[in-house]
C-alpha cells in the first residue's frame with residue numbers, strides 16, 4: 001500500500017512538473033512571420049549562402065550588371081560590396097530617410113532578411 005502511494009505521488013509530481021516545462025518553439029526560436037522560417041543570424045553570415053539568395057530574389061532583376069536601374073549594378077561580389085560599403089544597400093532596404101526604398105514597387109524585405117544583410121555588412125562584407 002505504501003509503495004502504491006509513493007508511486008502515485010511520484011507520478012503526480014512528474015506530471016505537474018512536466019506541464020511546467022517551457023519549451024514553446026516560437027518563444028525559443030522567433031520565427032519570421034511572413035514565411036514561418038526560423039530567423040537564424042547566429043554565427044557568420046555567408047555572402048554566397050545567405051545574402052545572395054535574398055538579393056537574387058529581390059534586387060538582381062532590376063539591378064543587373066548589364067541593365068542597372070538607377071545606375072546601381074548588383075549581382076557580383078564586387079558590385080554588391082560597393083553599395084554595401086557606401087551605405088546605400090542598407091539605407092534602401094531599411095527604408096532609411098534619404099534613400100529610395102527598395103525593392104522598388106515590392107514588399108519590404110522581412111526583418112530577418114534585413115538583419116541578415118546588416119550582419120554581413122557589419123562583419124565587413126566578407127566574400128564567404
Ligand code: HEC
Nearest residue numbers: 058059062069070072083088089092098099100102103104
Ligand atoms: C522593380 C525594379 C527594382 C527592384 C526590384 C529593385 N530596384 Fe533598386 N532601383 C530601381 C530603380 C528604377 C532605381 C532608380 C530610381 C530610384 O532611386 O528610385 C533604383 C535605385 C536603387 C538604389 C539607389 C538608391 C539611392 O537612394 O541612391 C539602390 C541602392 C537600390 N536601388 C538597391 C536595391 C536593392 C538592394 C534592391 C533589392 C532589395 C532593389 N534595389 C530592388 C529599381 C529596382
